[in-house]
Amino acid sequence: MPGWRAWLFSLAVSILPNHCLAAKVAAAADLQFALAEIVADYSRLTGRQVSIAYGSSGHFARQIAQGAPFDLFISADEEYVLRLAAQGMLRDSGRLYAIGRLALLVPRGSRLTADESLSGLAAAIADGRLRRLAIANPEHAPYGRAARAALQHAGLWNVLQGKLVLGENVAQAAQFALSGSAEGGIVAWSLSLSPELARRSSAALIPAAWHPPIRQRMALTRGAGEAAIRFYDYLQQPAARAVLERHGFALPES
Template identity: 55%
Template sequence: MPLAITRRALFAATAALALAGQGQAQGDIPVIAAASDLQFALTEIAAAFRADTGMDVRLAFGSTGNFARQIREGAPFQIFMAADESFIAALHADGFTPDAGDLYALGRIVIMVPTGSALTPDPALDSLARMLAAGQITRFAIPNPDHAPYGMRAREALITKGIWDDLHPVLVVGENVSQAAQFALSGNAEGGIIAYSLALAPEVTARGNFALIPEDWHEPLRQRMVLLNGAGQVAQAFYAYMNARAARDIMDRYGFTLPQE
């Protein structure tokens, strides 16, 4: 366990004892800016944190790039959980965080198709390439590659496959990976590229099929979290809780791993 996490865990235990039995005022509930691929996993973790400590957090899900911009503009977040660590490195370099944070997961992308689609989800994207060449792809969803890391990795994978330029005219672009998943499964698209963590959620799995895209087809999705300047005790306790076994079990179930795993 990293030393920084160990110290935070000790602080979190102290904070939990100090706050236990006091209740938690509405103004003391920190807001966490979290990448959309965490939608299902982090919601479960926040519920477990509440059950285990009596403390609460509020979750805001969106694209990492948009959150980084909002933090620079003064948004009152206390924790930033990014889908790409480069955004946190830039914030730290510019003085918005007390340290460089901690790696909390490696993400993966999948091709996802709705039930009944003529498109077959295969890791090498061969079905997508064939149908595209035959003019049979009318809409294909990805997150916005301008500010969503999962969109950036989707674009890299499509470039690796050699079909980015041909696919570009029929792309439906989601503001974040969660919206891209909605578009991919809407029935108005043949499919899309989304986060593995979303594809594993029962609510999503019930609506389609997916295949993991080779991880060497794109740059790694090194997902990092960081406490922002002025983060309070509850935020620090939740940050430490992310390394607790209960939280890691949930993250594992949604396909999030760490390098040592």
């Protein structure tokens, strides 16, 4: 499988022989590249390992509510964390760790152009060049809801009905945009900055004012052990926060 696809289909950063000793983390798909770097740094500094599953925040929230054995939930939407905390599934309401951003992702050779005003997208819709546009499913993916809001702001949501390809999460939406299933996609800015995507596409940052803030929150589950607590603490340190910022996330105040 080519490298640019492998990361999209991978569910874990590390599968460990002694799996039970690792912190088990459920993480939003927009974190794949940033968190991989953070985990590598953490493991090098501490010798500790972390097992991470990536996917839709909404799906993970349901799994945790049903008793899935995760130690730490790193969500792309703080509401999922706050609801689980209210249900008594988490130790507390956790910490806001990042503000996500949206981008229009256009693969090389596409009939679309990437611009922050989405004027190129509007023109492609009007003249029939656009057949499909990929976004994450707004029903359970925070970046899908943000994409819907941005398209509504631009006056394009209604005209795109019947042309949208919905990914289960924002990483799958990026996959659709790159694979030819769509001419482009509205995805996480953090994914578009990765070398794997940047080599094959161009991207434009969509104005933050066009959609509600993508407030991303993390929290420990009630059953979290020492390994997860240590990693959770590390994620709040300057080194980890600097990695998030370098990967395109805005940082909340400490």
